[in-house]
Amino acid sequence: MEQPRLFSDTPIAYYADVILPLALPQYYTYGLPAEYVAVARVGMRVEVQFGKNRLYAALVRRIHTDRPKYGTKTILSVLDAEAIVGETQLRFWEWVASYYCCTVGEVMNAALPSGLKLTSETRLHLSPLFDGDLSNLTDDEYLITEALTIRNELTMEEVQKILNHRATYAVINALLFKRVVRLKEELQNKYKPLTADFVQLAEPYRSDETTLQYAFDKVVNRSLRQAETLMALIQLLRQNPQVRKSELLTAANASPDTIKKLVEKKIIVLEKHPISRLNSYTNPVNENDELSITQQQTLASLHHAFDSHPTVLLHGITGSGKTQIYIELIKKALANNHQVLYLLPEIALTNQLTRRLQKVFGDDLVVYHSRLNNNERVELWQHIRNHTKKIVLGARSALFLPFAHLALIVIDEEHDPSFKQQEPAPRYHARDAAIYLATQIHNAQVLLGSATPSIETYANTQNNKYGLVTLSQRFGTAVLPSVQVVNIADEHKRKAMQSHFSPQLLTAIRQTLEQKKQIILFQNRRGYAPAYVCAACQHAIQCIHCDVSLTHHKSTNNLRCHYCGYNTTLPPKCPACGLPNLQLKGFGTEKVEDELRELIPQARIARMDWDTVSTKDGLQQLIANFEDHKIDLLIGTQMVTKGLDFDNVHLVGILSADSLLQYPDFRASEQAFQLMTQVSGRAGRKHTPGQVIIQAYNTTHPVLAETIANNYTAFYTREIAERHQFHYPPFYRLISLQFQHPQQKTVAEAATFFANHLKTLINPTHILGPTTPTIPRIRTQYIQIILIKIPRQNTLLHQTKQAILDTQVHLAGQKGMTTVRINIDVDPH
C-alpha cells in the first residue's frame, strides 16, 4: 500500500510552527514542501498528521528556516487561500492562554467556529444538492462519490483509505465546492434555511406596462386597498426587484388579507426564497431618538472621559437609557469606518435589544449567538475579517471574532457573572479579556456599562485606572420603584403567611392584577422542592454521581440532579433507615407556581427557568407572551433579572432574599445587591413608579438597606472595606486549582502533594487548602480545591503561575498521579 506523503521527496527549506486544536503546551514544527512556500502564510489552516494517523486542520503560527533537531513530518496541504486569522488575533490568543493558564490550542478551539475546525472525525455524506452528474469529477473525486452512493457515510479514515492517503482534504474541499458532498455536523443537520415570502407581479404583468395597466384597472374599481397595495408594490419593485412580503405590508400599510386577494386574482405571486440570516432585515430606519438633556450631558462626559482613559465605566441606574448612549458612541466609531463589538450576557440576547439596534444600524450589524449554525458562523467570521460587517452584538465568545479595525467594545451589564467562562478552558472573563484586546492590541476604547458595577470595576474607577461617568436619573418620566422589605419570620409568628407568601406580597399581587399590570416573582431555585428528606433520620436522597441532594420536579414526578442531570423516581422508603417518612423540604420555582395557582386562580401564571425554556425558542416565546400580556405573572430564577424590559410590569417580588445572602462565597453580598437591584429595575419602567417587595427572615443584613435606598455608594464603601480586610479582590488576586479523580484518596493525596510542593516555590501563606468543596463529588469525580491568594502585583502573578505549572509537571511525574485532572482557574469570579 502506498504511504502517505508524510515526508517530502523534495528537500525542505522552510518550516512552519503550527497550533494544534488540542490541550498541548507547545507548537509543533512541520516541513513546508516547496510547492506550498509561495502560498502558505501565518494564520492559514494547514492539513497535518499528528500522531499515528490522526489528521488535523492546524493553524500556521510562524514560517521560518530553522531546521529542527528532530525529523519533521510535512504539511499535507494548505486549506485556505487567505489567512483566516491575523497576527493581532494570534497575539490575543497567546495572551489569553498565558493569562488563564491554558494552551493556545484550547483558545483556538474556543475561538474558531466549528465550521473551520476540521478534524478527521468529520463524516462525509452525499449532498442533497448533488444531481448525480459524475462527468466533471476527477478520478479521486469519483472514487469518493461512488463509495458514498453505496455506503451513505464515510469517515475521514475511510476516505484516506480509498484515496490511498493522497491529498484527502484537497479532494474533500473540491467535492464540497462542487456541492457533491457535505460534512456532517450536529448543527448542520438541524439547520433549516430561513425563508421569507417575496412578492412579485404575476408573469403576464412583469415586463409589459399595458397589461399591467389593465390589471391595475381591474382592481382599482373594486378595491381601493388592493389598488394602493399594488401601487406600493410597483414602487418597491422599481427600487429593488426583491420585495419582501413584510416590506410591502408596511409600505402599503396593507393587511395580509389584501395581499391574499391579489394573489387569488393572479395579479401578484408569492415566492419563498431562502434568505441569509445575516442580512435578514431591511435598511436602517435611522430614527433619531432624541437624547434627553441628561443623556446629552452624559455623552459629552463620556467623550471627555475617553480623552484620558481608554476604558470608561458608565454607571447608570436601570432605566436611565444607557442603550441610547451606546448607540451614539457606536455611530461615532462607524463614522470613522471602524468596527464595534457589543458584548452582553448570553441570556440577555433577546429580540428586544437586537431589534432596536437593527433599526438603527441595519445591515451593518450582525448578531453572534449560540443558535447560529456552522455556516452562518463561518459566514459571519469572514464578514468581520473582511470588514464587511461593522458591528457585532454577541455574548462572550464574540470576543474572538477576527476584527480588522476594532475601535470600540461596549460591555453591557459588565458585572454579570456569565461573562466568565467556567468550563471548558480557556476559563476567561470576557470583560477582562476585552479590555486587554482593546487597549493592548487594537488601540480601541472600552465602555463598561452597568447599574450595579462589579466591585473590581468600580475600584478601578476610584484609583483612576478607568474613567467614570454616572447617570443617576431615569430616562424620561420613569421613576424608581419603592422597595419594601417584609420580615417573614414575624409573619410566620403571627401565622399570617400563606405558604411562602406574606400578606403584604399577596395583597400587592392582587392589587396589581386589578390594575391590569404585570408581576415578576423571583425565586432563586428551580424545581419543586430542593430535597426529599426523611423525617425520621434527616437523610436526604442523594445523587449517585454527585454528592448533592436530588431536587424534586413535580411536572415529571421525579428526582433530578442539577449537576449531572441524573434522575430517578421517588423511592417509597428512606434508603438509610427504611421508614416511609420521606417529605419534601424547601421550595423552588415550580412549587411557587403551584401554590400561586391555588391562591390566585384568576392570574395567568408562567414560569421561566432552565426547565421551561430549555427548548430552542421557548425563551423567545415566553418573552413574547409576557410582552403581549398573555401572562400576568412570571415566576423565574436568575433569568428574569437580565435585561428584560417590560413596560407593563408594576410589581416585583423576591420570595426569599436569605438564600442569596447566605451563599458561602465572598461575592455573595455583591451578587445579592446586584440581583435584587436588577430585579427591582424591572418594576415600573415608564411613567408610574413600580413596587418591589423583598421577603426575608433576616432583615438586618446591610445589603437589604442598601438595596432599598438604591445606594450603590454605600454598598461599595462597605463591601470594599470588607474585601480589603479579608484579602479578597480587588486587593488580592485569586487562582483556584481544582483537582479531580474518581478515587477520593487519590485526589486528596494529589492535592496535598501539590500544595506542599508549591509551598516550596512561593510564599506558603498565599496557599489555602487543599479543602473539600461544598459539593465534594460531581459526575463521579471527587474534588479538592487549592485556593491561591496573592497581592495584586504583576511580577507575583507571573511567578505564581510559573510555580503552578512547574508543580503540575512535578506532580505528573509522581506514581499514580498522572490521571488526576487539574483545572486552573485564574480570577475565578
Place this chain on the structure above:
DNA sequence: AGCACGCCGACT
C-alpha cells in the same frame, strides 16, 4: 486529546 506500549489479573 488520541493512541500505543506495557505490565498485572480472569479466563477460553
Place this chain on the structure above:
DNA sequence: GTCGGCGTGCTC
C-alpha cells in the same frame, strides 16, 4: 498459557 484492564508517555 492468552485477552484485556488501565496507567504512562509521546505526538513535530
